[in-house]
Amino acid sequence: DIQMTQSPSSLPASLGDRVTITCRASQDIGNYLRWFQQKPGKSPRLMIYGATNLAAGVPSRFSGSRSGSDYSLTISSLESEDMADYYCLQSKESPFTFGSGTKLEIK
């Protein structure tokens, strides 16, 4: 199975900060990488698909990038509504695998 190593597990940050979350894939997944945001008691929300493409309705302060087997989600200027859990997902091959998650919280 492809392992997705996500870091950090927790990220204290201040409003207005630029923050980055990273996932490293254990095998080549090309651009088959998605990012999700999940708030307590809610379903995950697709933020980024194809590693770098913004999903519909997602604010432009969110962006995705790739460097080799490392994939990053960046929020350019943190807003209060961005406080949530974030997960990456590889959909290159079955079983699809998620990263372990990052809890983004106010410092």
Added chain:
Amino acid sequence: QVQLQQSGTELVKPASSVKISCKASGYTFTSNYMHWIRQQPGNGLEWIGWIYPGNGNTKYNQKFDGKATLTADKSSSTAYMQLSSLTSEDSAVYFCARGGDGLFAYWGQGTLVTVSS
């Protein structure tokens, strides 16, 4: 608009089975995969498998082989997941999510399954 409406909370006894549903609307049910995902309390997300309602084909995460059975009813545009031989480890929120074009862009609201005697 695409909607996935899941069945309600289930409280079930150990060793029993439960069948949860996901009713799709707003798109062609038979032309898109339906995925199922588990989230145990306080934990992350795990992919269980998918079903293609058009022909009933399924693919499972080996971890859930024998635990989860995915089916679909084309006449009602509803996907189902049956979980068997339930233990406390199966207590979780289960989500359905649409596959195909827009993979995981649409999710159900989740179904909480609690296994307790």
